[in-house]
Amino acid sequence: MEPVDALLEIAALLERERASRYRSKAFRTAAAAIAELSREQLADTAALRRREGIGDSSLAVIGQALAGEVPDYLARLRERYAPARSALRGLLRGDLHCHSDWSDGTTSIAEMAAAARALGHEYLALTDHSPRLRVANGLSAERLREQLEVVAELNAAGGDGAAGFTLLSGIEVDILDDGALDQDDALLGELDVVVASAHSKLRMDAVPMTRRLVAAASHPRVDVLGHVTGRLIAGERGTRPPSTFDARAVFDACAAHGVAVEINARPEREDPPDELIAVALEAGCLFSIDSDAHAPGQLGLLDEGAARAERAGVPAERIVTTWPLDRLRAWTARAR
Structure with missing residues (x-):
């Protein structure tokens, strides 16, 4: 070689x-x-x-x-690290959650896009963190606007999908304590994909946590509810128990507003747990299998997420990351 x-x-x-x-x-x-x-x-x-x-x-x-x-x-x-095998993995067309060195990723936007293209992705959403997550160098509104220009330039250089790959603009926006989103609303409206995740006060009591997540899932800018329980089951950061909330209420809100529940493929997360995937299925939710990659090699973690979703019985047609780009864009442009 x-x-x-x-x-x-x-x-x-x-x-x-x-x-x-x-x-x-x-x-x-x-x-x-x-x-x-x-x-x-x-x-x-x-x-x-x-x-x-x-x-x-x-x-x-x-x-x-x-x-x-x-x-x-x-x-x-x-x-x-032989990849987990699943028929579902072959149906995935892209990934709606990744980070670059603009926030807490390790490599450039261009390197992340090149790695996704090499994996055969049709699209990848760049979803760096929002400003409140200072520890992750979250993007202010000004920096996010600058990033939008970089994404546009990369797509223009690559033919904006003509070569079979499109880099989507996006954000992993922090869900604030009251369920509001940590970024300018009009700017969120300019993005292709909005992933909303909670990163703080994860041990909040169940009632206010439920209100917080329902508010985020009901927000007209949100497309994906990211790593919903916030749990960690392994890894160098140690372990962390899942947040407690009324899962059916949260997933009913997701289903009602067309928001996809993320199946986070990172092995230290495996979020949501299997029992909550079952609740989301029963509620009629859409799903998004995402790598939450912070480095090019982690984009391959979709193998793990796909295998897990397949074991949980998630139908491929309800996974938005199996959809072609035109259908995905129609979904993110849906009436809210």
């Missing part, structure tokens, strides 16, 4: 396992450092050692790839 491809695949798999961002960044840096080199230059080990961005691990990967082997490092990661 090509050395650059091997280095980038290792970086993606490290991102998928949510390893230290410095480890994945090191392999992406190495890939960039050798991208323009000939095979003869790559075979000059002594010169490679002196090249900035090349360490012992990346040097070993380059050498094995040049020799026609799958590098040992890559083989171990492939074995450890």
